[in-house]
Amino acid sequence: MAALSKEVVLSARDVVVAFGERNILDHLDLDVYRGEVLGFVGGSGAGKSVLMRTIIGLIPKREGIIKVFGQYLDTATEEQLVAVEQRWGILFQQGALFSSLTVLQNVQFPIREYLNVSERLMDEIAVAKLEMVGLSPDVQSKFPSELSGGMIKRVALARALALDPELVFLDEPTSGLDPIGAGEFDELIKTLQRTLGLTVYMVTHDLDSLHAICDRIAVLAGGKVILTGTMKDMLASEHPWLKSYFRGKRARMANLES
Ligand SMILES: Nc1ncnc2c1ncn2[C@@H]1O[C@H](COP(=O)(O)OP(=O)(O)OP(=O)(O)O)[C@@H](O)[C@H]1O
Ligand SMILES: [Mg+2]
Missing domain, CATH: 3.40.50.300 (P-loop containing nucleotide triphosphate hydrolases)
Structure with a gap:
């Protein structure tokens, strides 16, 4: 195992989440280290x-503190x-991709949301991310329904990497x-x-x-x-x-x- 730096990038303290009467998370603590x-x-x-x-x-959440990259998220x-x-980048368990968008548009989604860049640059970034996850250029214009489960996961990973998290x-x-x-x-x-x-x-x-x-x-x-x-x-x-x-x-x- 590589030597880990002990810089904490994410910490959760005393987190309580409940739906109705039921505590799903009950005073939970967690640290995640960089790398x-x-x-x-x-x-x-x-x-x-x-x-x-x-x-x-x-x-x-009902109680607790979450801090990411040194930032308290509640008071941010x-x-x-x-x-x-x-x-950060996210690959969700369900609904990994937007079904009405092409592969390229899916990967571009976070870029469109957060960055103000030209369409051309956005294309270039998305193509680079797809290449990074091992997908060939011919998938760019496909819709999620045309992809295998493994390809969907790869596209979702490319989307999670879109902003260089x-x-x-x-x-x-x-x-x-x-x-x-x-x-x-x-x-x-x-x-x-x-x-x-x-x-x-x-x-x-x-x-x-x-x-x-x-x-x-x-x-x-x-x-x-x-x-x-x-x-x-x-x-x-x-x-x-x-x-x-x-x-x-x-x-x-x-x-x-x-
Ligand atoms: N929005 C919600 N409203 C009410 N209950 C919810 C909601 N989201 C999750 N739950 C409940 O919280 C509990 C935890 O759900 P969660 O999806 O986090 O499980 P999980 O550990 O991810 O399970 P799995 O391994 O099956 O994905 C479940 O009992 C679920 O029904
Ligand atoms: Mg789950």
Whole structure:
């Protein structure tokens, strides 16, 4: 594992998010360090997507503090928020792409939203991003319905990279891909992280991804991050959920391969 700088790029403290009476996130704490690939795991419905959406400001929290790039997001001015938003990129779990826009238009979406640049420059940036994620120029004019699941994920990644972010949020980027496609996507994420110096916050259920590319893993259960650490730390934990997740039947093969 590469030596990690301990600069915190994202911290969440005491975060509470509730829908009605039910606390989904219950006094949750989390730190993400610059340059790391953090794998975020937890059972289905645990609140992984809710936390990601809360961090980026799409879901209001009842309590707590979120700080990104040293900026407290709650007290930030509109201008400061826009500045922060330009420094992160997002790949959503659902609705990864706008179905009525072409691939090129999808990748250009954040550029159009945040930058005032010419159409020509916007084309050039989008084409470069598509190339970066391994897509050939002939996909530019296609619509999402004409693409395979793997290609959609790649286009969504290109869109997440559109503004040259320092931090990317990926919500289950390899779900729905076959194991070879998922492995290739992992490699792509790792390569981009290394070459661009990205910090990657990746929600995943994919044990192979966790083994292959994550520097650290954070585990969400009962509304809290109950453990953060390396895969070794996960395997050593006696917590029942962690034991069955990382050492259960389905985990055994992944563990053997690493
Ligand atoms: N807008 C909303 N209104 C009400 N409840 C919601 C809303 N969004 C999420 N929830 C609930 O919050 C809980 C956590 O959902 P979330 O989507 O974060 O789970 P998850 O950990 O991402 O699961 P998965 O691994 O299946 O994607 C679920 O019980 C979900 O039904
Ligand atoms: Mg989710």
